[in-house]
Amino acid sequence: MNHPAILCLSAFAAVSLHAAAADAPVTFTKNIAPLIFENCTQCHRTGEVGPFPLTNFAEVKKKAETIATALGDRVMPPWRADEGAEKFHDARVLKPEQIALFEQWVKAGTPEGEANDLPPLPKYPAGWMLGEPDLVLKPAQSYEVAAEGNDVYQAFVLPTTFPADRYVAAVQVRPGNAAVVHHVLLFLDTSGRARELDAASPEPGYVSFGGPGFLPNGSLGGWAPGSFPRRLAEGIGMRLPKGADVVMQVHYHRTGKPETDATQIGIYFAKEPVEKRMRIFPIRAAKLRIPAGEANYGTEGWLPIPADVTLQAIIPHMHLIGKEMTVTARLPDGTEKKLIHVPDWNFNWQMNYRFIEPVKLPRGTMIHLAARFDNSEANPRNPSKPPREVRRGEGTTDEMCMAFLAYTVDAEHIPANGEVTGFPDTFVLAK
Numbered sequence: 129m130n131h132p133a134i135l136c137l138s139a140f141a142a143v144s145l146h147a148a149a150a151d152a153p154v155t156f157t158k159n160i161a162p163l164i165f166e167n168c169t170q171c172h173r174t175g176e177v178g179p180f181p182l183t184n185f186a187e188v189k190k191k192a193e194t195i196a197t198a199l200g201d202r203v204m205p206p207w208r209a210d211e212g213a214e215k216f217h218d219a220r221v222l223k224p225e226q227i228a229l230f231e232q233w234v235k236a237g238t239p240e241g242e243a244n245d246l247p248p249l250p251k252y253p254a255g256w257m258l259g260e261p262d263l264v265l266k267p268a269q270s271y272e273v274a275a276e277g278n279d280v281y282q283a284f285v286l287p288t289t290f291p292a293d294r295y296v297a298a299v300q301v302r303p304g305n306a307a308v309v310h311h312v313l314l315f316l317d318t319s320g321r322a323r324e325l326d327a328a329s330p331e332p333g334y335v336s337f338g339g340p341g342f343l344p345n346g347s348l349g350g351w352a353p354g355s356f357p358r359r360l361a362e363g364i365g366m367r368l369p370k371g372a373d374v375v376m377q378v379h380y381h382r383t384g385k386p387e388t389d390a391t392q393i394g395i396y397f398a399k400e401p402v403e404k405r406m407r408i409f410p411i412r413a414a415k416l417r418i419p420a421g422e423a424n425y426g427t428e429g430w431l432p433i434p435a436d437v438t439l440q441a442i443i444p445h446m447h448l449i450g451k452e453m454t455v456t457a458r459l460p461d462g463t464e465k466k467l468i469h470v471p472d473w474n475f476n477w478q479m480n481y482r483f484i485e486p487v488k489l490p491r492g493t494m495i496h497l498a499a500r501f502d503n504s505e506a507n508p509r510n511p512s513k514p515p516r517e518v519r520r521g522e523g524t525t526d527e528m529c530m531a532f533l534a535y536t537v538d539a540e541h542i543p544a545n546g547e548v549t550g551f552p553d554t555f556v557l558a559k
């Protein structure tokens with residue numbers, strides 16, 4: 129959390145926790161409001177993606193039991209990794225004391241407390257957070273989201289016309305209608321395939337799901353509710369190839385009434401000179417063929433690292449019946465480093481986990497991915513009823529098992545020796 133209003137609330141929350149420990153009665157205004165305002169209200173307020181508002185006593189009281197369960201099960205706030213702010217930027221994890229505090233409040237009968245104790249609602253940053261972007265891209269027409277039906281994954285083609293490659297330091301996605309936009313992924317296409325898919329589809333953009341429907345030639349990252357745009361470290365840039373189309377895949381939730389969205393993206397170019405390119409490469413499970421009914425299917429994959437690289441971020445990716453993923457690095461000296469562990473996967477929260485301390489992976493490191501899937505009838509997230517054999521693919525009822533590694537190559541010094549070539553840096557989504 130890097131917003132000043134949120135920071136000062138953190139200080140407030142620490143004081144309140146202290147008070148609770150001294151056996152003072154737990155009240156909404158004194159103890160619970162700071163916790164909720166700091167961690168939840170950003171998404172749980174009118175016009176945002178949270179399914180109900182949590183902005184005052186009555187709203188929180190009404191949902192108290194559900195909230196206690198969601199906190200206890202660590203479903204909310206949405207953060208799927210088992211490690212938080214000590215390792216990743218913008219982590220959202222409650223401390224066990226905070227969860228206990230909420231339970232204590234529910235047990236005490238959700239008392240309101242003194243009006244004087246109530247902190248003000250935080251002010252949320254609006255508009256372009258890193259200043260005016262160098263380039264704003266948006267679809268030519270807004271998109272109509274119907275009231276009912278399954279979630280939609282609509283991909284919009286946003287052409288660029290630069291005569292040479294450019295390097296991007298940050299991208300901010302600004303949902304036009306935050307109540308329906310659940311997450312956004314940005315792919316790059318230089319093949320023209322996305323345009324063809326768009327042309328073949330009457331509505332703005334075209335329908336997709338796990339991937340964009342073509343082999344992307346890069347990425348500009350993505351966005352999930354509550355994620356902050358963050359500039360890459362000085363000297364690092366994501367390449368926007370000349371003439372590339374940015375393909376913006378938006379995952380829409382429905383609200384029960386017709387909605388309109390016009391999501392736009394703001395692009396900030398890297399300050400020249402760019403020394404290193406941010407590259408993205410997936411580690412994938414070697415096998416993915418999940419028998420119908422199998423509740424605990426395990427699979428794994430390996431990736432040897434061919435040069436000294438520095439890992440900047442990791443993005444686990446599975447579909448609906450994914451359960452758990454662990455990615456570790458075995459360094460040439462034999463040490464094992466856990467990169468990420470997602471103990472309870474949720475497709476709804478495709479997150480980009482950015483390391484605060486980028487991880488050095490010397491040449492000869494072996495990356496290992498292990499994952500589990502639940503293809504049983506008992507899994508409420510299983511889209512196939514009855515279950516069927518599931519294989520690799522981009523559809524809702526297919527699966528994927530990979531983690532994207534966002535890294536830089538240590539030997540690369542672009543102005544001096546040019547780009548280091550021979551490194552695969554393509555998003556490979558299909559098999």
Ligand code: HEC
Nearest residue numbers: 167168170171177178179194195198204205206353354476
């Ligand atoms: C980044 C946005 C975001 C934040 C932050 C967030 N929520 Fe949510 N919340 C959602 C969305 C979206 C849903 C709908 C379910 C989903 O997509 O996972 C949801 C669903 C819920 C639910 C229903 C869960 C269920 O099982 O149906 C509860 C309860 C909840 N949130 C409480 C909280 C509380 C309490 C916090 C703070 C500790 C919080 N949320 C923080 C976005 C958020």
